[in-house]
Amino acid sequence: MRQYLLETSVYPREPKPLKELRAVTATHPRAMMGTSPDSGQLMAMLLTLVNAKRTIEIGVFTGYSLLLTALTIPDDGKITAIDLNWDTYEIGLPIIKKAGVEHKINFIQSEALPVLDKLLETSDSEGSFDFAFVDADKINYLNYHERLLKLLRVGGIVVYDNTLWGGTVAMPEESVPEWMKPGQHYTIELNKSLAADPRIQISHAPLGDGITICKRLY
């Protein structure tokens, strides 16, 4: 079913992304720990709907969602991609190079928060990004949200990954495995906060581990 969806919607019009993304997951199965292909398919759709040119990605890992974004935005587009680890980015880098999209990526090895703060100090950064994807440390999602709402233009979109947190957001406390409890707590806080935020329009899509799409309204 998933394969059928992949092959019948976004990708036939863009044969290169599917080929390259398959290459990443075939060569590096750990990339499957990242963004799920069905969430990725929706992301590609959103990127094209907002004509995304300047994007931010927080949480790169081996680069599945990064490659998808790089293959979707125009040739003169730019992604500010932030991750604590260079070594995992390096795993996917040969595929990014093979796909001919490395020039669209500005990879920054760092904690994400100081990078966003630094961007906000640059006068032309506020309101200049079209799209952001957040797939990193859950504890900081609300901190990222405040900064990203300033960095995105009105009408721009931020997508948060893992907003179902393995389904635990809807489970009674006692049935949640101990190791998932901190993530459950932060994700419930995030979901409540996004739902009550008048600055955004939101849609929660139960794809993969759940993604929440937020559009900046003003």
Ligand SMILES: C[S@@+](CC[C@H](N)C(=O)[O-])C[C@H]1O[C@@H](n2cnc3c(N)ncnc32)[C@H](O)[C@@H]1O
């Ligand atoms: C789930 S993976 C990202 C998966 C990726 N989006 C993909 O499609 O494969 C989470 C990543 O977030 C990074 N990360 C965690 N905390 C971070 C932080 N505070 N700042 C920047 N990156 C962080 C981790 O190093 C890890 O590579």
